[in-house]
Amino acid sequence: MLDMTNRPSGLANSPATIASVRDLTVHFPSKRGMVHAVDRVSFEIRDGETLGLVGETGCGKSVTGRSFLQLLPIPPGILAQGTVTFHPHARCGACAGTGCDACNSTGRRPAACPSCTGAGCAQCNGSGAETVELLRLPEDRIRRIRGDRIAMIFQDPGKALNPTLTIGDQLSEVFLQHRTEELLDAAGIGPEDRGLAARLLGRLASQRNGSIDNLLLSLPPLRGKRNLLLDALRNNVAAALAETQIANPYQIIDRYPHELSGGMRQRVMIAQALACNPDLLIADEPTTALDVTVQARILELIKDLQKRRQTSVLYISHDLSLVRRICDRVAVMYAGRVVEIGRTDRIFRNPSHPYTRGLLHAVPTAATKRGQLMAIKGTVPELVDPPPSCRFVGRCPHEKALCRSKNPELAQISDEHSVSCFIHDAAGAADAPSFDEKTQ
Amino acid sequence: MQLRDYVIRRLLVLPFLIIGVSMIVFALTRVGGSPIGIYLSHEMTPAQVAEIEARFHLDKSLPVQYFYWARGVLQGDFGWSGVSVAPVAEVFPKKLAATLELSVASGIVAVVMGLWLGTYAGARRNRPADHITRVVAVTGASMPNFWLAILLLIIFWAQLGWMPIGRSTPEIIALVPTRTGLYTIDALLAGNLVAFGDALWHLILPAITLGYGATAIIARMMRSALVEELQLDYVDAARAKGLPERLVLKKHARRNALIPTVTVIGLTFGFLLQGTVSVEIIFRWPGIGKWMADSVLRGDQATLMTYVLFTSIVFLVLNLIVDVIYANLDRRVELGK
């Protein structure tokens, strides 16, 4: 059910979803055949929520996450079908970005559809909000969304930061790509200026500067303005770092990644991701590579920033307990498919897919007695040209012949809770599996 | 370890390595017999032979001979070149300038072409451009350079008559005063564009021949380094920031792929120096490579020793420079490990 309370006025039918994935299917060719890495995955991310995407290594959750930024490895991968739509936000018209009730104090609200200016038309499915098809967006347009409207935090900050550039260099790039006009403004160059200085500084402020530009800009007449621009850039970077509670951000700016601790690096990544105040943040296992104590702090930070900015988050993780702590809703993926999706409390209270159940039993809690930790038997199936069947076949303790011959669809079993399993959706079949009945 | 300490430590070891090299080479050349042959003619009497032997201290024991040689070297006396009939120290700088000009020119060819090819192929992995580049690279590594030199010579000199051989047209270069010994530079310094064009024209074929193998090595390294870098997370992270592909490649991946490639480039200069031997022979380039080959064939040990010593020092210093540059480029490197 869509939550309509935050519906911004002025738009005919503002969606409560910021992005939705429909039938996303990604294949990888291998020597033995086509690997169905992501298989008709569908879900949506609601405005302002944190959606957890959980599953074990190789279940396709990272590929799914990357599809939002067109970072799928294509080639060799093949995008077989599916769409990822996104509703970008723009500065709130009512308060000019300072934050008001209309925009829930975030200063931003869904951008109006360019073809109907918010009235609702075929283009925007009548929602009146700008709708972008991310997977098929041309390079120059996806580029403007990346890092600005949708940002990503990577699993290992040690690998995701370029080892040979300083923190400042790397963070600056976000501003240079997306905040060129503001930087030029700080240097006293208006959008109408066309002089040599404006051109040179314009190139500098958008990373199109060459060595001759640099030389000219280092000479006296242009130097002052250049320094103004660089100062503004530096301040922006420091401010972004400060947001993540890094002490002494101005010192960190000149450091190299390897000089920082893992936690600090991830803070830098987060600062980089949130620098442009994105509408959607893809966090791909952001704490996996960190120490446990650091993990908790980073998690708190993400949670906190998300609360403050009302950013929507897709939180990808294999760690159920983490997901439980941070997410509003959870989608469980198994072998390239979403097998269960729903509100966090429901899923954890009432796991309805045998796989989710297995996972939850595999998580030790304080109540787990020694020797009672359960492992799911068997191994993840090979996804090479799989037959139409439930993917959990072979590991499922409740499987029936039906499970091996037909593909269960995701179906709602209760409010805010959908599962793809014949236990809940036997469609009248005679040999429907049941939790009460163990096959082996 | 601090960069400076590391460099100092390496510099301190350097002389010992050089001494080691000189001893090995000295012992080696003498194992093959006395260097006296070069000074002899067929009609000499034993007394005359003995006289020559004494003149060059060849009648002493091996360590004593080494001592004489080493003392001479320290005083700037590298012995008498039988091939050039002049003191080695006198001929060497001139020959070196010729070789330097050639190897630097081919080095430039190799670095520019190698980096470009490697980047081009690495960024288009497994596409036709990549395959072609790999073919170029692997043929470059397997092509004997004397063979390539002969083929180019036949086509462009003997058949088409487009390219000259030698180092310059004597009548033209004679008008240029010698400052650096590098004809192209000297010609430019003298403002003589005709001489510059002439020197450059002579340089092209040998530089290409010599540079081809090195291009292959650099392109191969650059390609694989770039392919490796492009698979790393930070590249996707850069894309996720919204950087255009051009900048992802230029500012991130290529920059980092250059780090291992720089190592190879440094060592490639040594490779070029070796390659000069056959290329200089064929293109009649009066450098130390050809000199060395002549010396080897005629048993001119003083020249041989000087050459090996020199190239070894160049190798050692290049290695040091490469390590330092590497450390400077890649902040993660811990020196001394």
Place this chain on the structure above:
Amino acid sequence: MVDLPSPSRAAAPVVRDSAFRVRMRRVRDLTAQILSNPATVIGSVIILAMFAMAIFAPWLTAPNTPDPYQMPRDWAATRMPPGTPGYLLGTTNEGGDVLYGVIWGARMSLQLSLVVVGSVLVIGCIIGSLAGFIGGKLDEILMRIVDVFLSIPELIFALAIAAVLGPSFGNIMFALAMVMWVKYARIMRARVIQIKNSEYIDAARIIGDSKLNIYLRDILPNSFTPVMVQATLDMGNVVLIAATLSFIGLGEAGIAEWGVLVSEGQAGIASGRWWASTFPGLMIFLWGLAFNLVGDGLRDALDPRTESSR
């Protein structure tokens, strides 16, 4: 990074008993991977053809008497062009049958590369692995020697040695071996140190294996990968370097060796007698190319960082 499903990750843990099986499977996988790369296949085919030519040389052409490694010279049929009856690829300046040189040259090159690479492999591996495994003073001394050797450019060093010893095929082999062992010692040492510090060696040590046992059973068998790649590349390189030495004039007169034939035949190219050095030159090129292709393929297959087969 793509989270591809990989069933092998969940494979049964490697235990000692199945080491052989694991290794066999690794060899099988490797072979499959190598054969999936067309460049490597081409290289392998060339190598096989060369080896076949080398091995069956006496049946392909009647061996020269008394010394089959000498070119058979017909002084009355010098400089015959290719296609002359009896001389399919023409004859040299000395009336030597170029075809004979091409075929027996393969035999000589095989001999050259096997002897040189084989001996440097043995010497380099022994010295390098001992230095790496024992460490301490021995390592220090050996590595200083290696440093000195490595500071002399390879070709120049070989040239100097061969020149001092005089022009002969044996001397070229000796010179090459003298120069090349250090490379292997260094690679092997680095690898052994890397393995020595790995966890499973620690495990073996904790179990209480003897040093010798650890060296022979755990370290040595696992250290060969990098040297084998180098050896494959060097199988081609030695022929190239030897040819360069021959070209410069250190080859043995009159023998059926490609480098010598190119060197002797290059003089005729200018006069239109391209065949005497073109064919042997082509063989050198192909030989080097083949081993480079296979060596590259092998390196790519063995080095998990450059999975170029994908």
Place this chain on the structure above:
Amino acid sequence: MIRMERLTPFAHSGALASAVAALLTLGVAVPAFAQAAGNPGLLVHAADDEPSTLDPAQVEPGEAGETVILQVYERLLEFAPDSPVLVPGLATEVPSRDNGLISEDGLTYTFPIRQGVKFHDGTDLTAHDVKFSWDRVMTMALPEGNAGILSDMVVETAVVDDYTFQVTLKEVSASFLFRAVAAMVASVVSQDAVEANGGVAAGQFSEFMSTNMVGTGPYRFSAWNRGENLQLVRSDSYWGEPAKLDVRIEVGGDPDVRVLGLRAGEYDTIETDPSFIADLEGADGVTIYQEGLLLEPLHIGFNLNIVEGSLPDTDTISADFFHDRRIRQAFNYAFNYDGFINGPLSGFGEPIPHYIPIGIFGYDETAPVYQQDLAKAEALFREAGVWDEGFEVSVITEAGNLFALMSLVMKDSLEKLNPNFRINVLAVAESVFDDAHASDPIPYAMWAKNADPAADPDSFMQDYVHPDGAWGQVHGFRNGYENADQIAELIDAGAIELDIEKRAAIYADLQRLLYEDPMWLIGAQEGVTLAHRTWVQDFQMQPLWPRPSLKFALLGK
């Protein structure tokens, strides 16, 4: 003319090259280049070797320095352009008994010196310079030089007056004028120049003279870029017919590069082996000069003076192997002369008798010459008792030249004859060969090289045949000659016999004796061959002049 347009590609290299070049030279150099093309006054000669010295006192016979010395310095007598006949040089007359310039006892030679001859530094030539030059060589007595040829014969040199020079000999010599006076070592140098630049010291070479030249010849020495070229310019003060072309001698190229260069028109004349000459036949604009024979027989020496255990390990022969005349004869019968001459020599060569080359006084065309006769060779080897068991012997030679090929021909000849015979050809570096060749006794059983050229039979006889001569001693000829004394006596008689017919008869006898008792295997007498651009005019060659056997001053273009 020098083909500048070849060196500078703009004239006829096609649009592509021009375009590239224009880019490279920023478009400025092109017109200048086009103007610079063409240099008709220059002869470019591509030489085999670079001189090691330019000093007549230091130069080794046959060494590349002689090429330059021949052009820049002059001697009292010179050889005629195309035959071994002596003509006046700095002396105005060739001394003879008839003109009274040789004394009755045959010991004193008087040379009237040409007047009005100037050295290139402007000073006048006098008899003092001549005496100084001769004395200088004998004082320095450099082992690498050829001083012995003067000091062995000359007792005294004297200046009679400013323009008369006199020499007194130790003993009568029939070959003094040929062997000594016309030799490069007897070139006349400027006394002033030498004394101003370090003077003369016994046993010490002159740094100045080894790299500088102040002579009287048609060419002035101009520049020497080591490893690249030597440059000679025409002397404007030359007393005789002035040279027509300046000369640049290109050094250091490989033989094939020289051949290519000649074909391309970059070189006017090149030094090559006969084997390359064949390749040039029919080439456009190239003329091959092929007349006469070099006076340097190609030979393989038999060592009769082997020290036990000194031979290479592979050799199985006994120390007295070559003492057996039959074995030496058998080698001579076994050798494939036709193969050698038609193969490596491309037909430019002749088999010759032992040991007087064609074109030298005393050569007897009726004298017996060895032909390949495998039956005789086999019979002789059987007689000597080495046929069944066979033997293995090494022959040492310089790598990469005719001598190595000659050795290979011998190897093939003997190994084809009997597979139990093994000949190992040790083709070694020049210095290694020289080292071995200069040792006494020589640690090899056989070696291959050529003889030093000479204009008089006595030179050959003394050096290569006489049992007590240079090689006679080193090789132990007395261990092998059936009748060593007879041969020695004949040679000694020939050396001082001034009656031409009697002298000829002596040498005719010797050639027959030596056929029966050969100390060498003479592969062939190599033909004189040289390739030049057809545009080189007045081409003449002299079999005696040191290579390249060219007097550049005679050539036009």
